[in-house]
Amino acid sequence: METHYIAITGCRHYYGSKPLKVGLPVQLIKEPDNEYDAEAIAVHVMPLGKVGYVANSTHTVPRGCYSAGRIYDTIKNYAYGIIRFVFQDTAIVELLQNKELYIEIKMEVHEDTSLKYRQPRF
Template identity: 50%
Template sequence: MEKIYFTVTGTKYYYGNEFLEYGMKVRLVKEPDNEYDKEAISVEVKGLGKIGYVANSAYTVLGKSMSAGRIYDKIGSRAAGKVVHVLPQGVLCRLSKKSLSVT
């Protein structure tokens, strides 16, 4: 199975991204009632809560990582991932294989 990567964006509105490190676990939570984006997926860290969102715009998705819209139907209401790279323009993460829904 192909690895799925996603970008975490908006961290500057929460805690920044300086504390994030390679291998750190993150949790994805769908927000179907989000008034701005019906495919919104928030990203959380245990002990802190929400740290940002899965990028869902061509301007915020890094490289060939997937947007929230592309992974929304591949996961359940919650999913897990790990930090791969922390960059000034966003945080690149890999989706856990266990998080993928069977279709």
């Protein structure tokens, strides 16, 4: 199977890029009623919610990445991915082939986070 990448932009309007970490699972949600972009796809991270949008402009789509317009008709209402790179206010996400991979990665991230918080601080 071919690997596809998208870029998350607009992070500065939400939480910035600070919460975006390599290996973090994301959910892509179509926004057909978006007044600014008919092909808008929001990017959500649990438990924060919306952290940005899939880039959809020639000025914001990095080389090698798909635009929101290019993937819009290939997904139903949702798609899933995992952050592979983060730089400045942009993150590059590898699209996952199915929801099961997303759930598996999400569970692993949750378990790792839970363990970190349970460790005693000295």
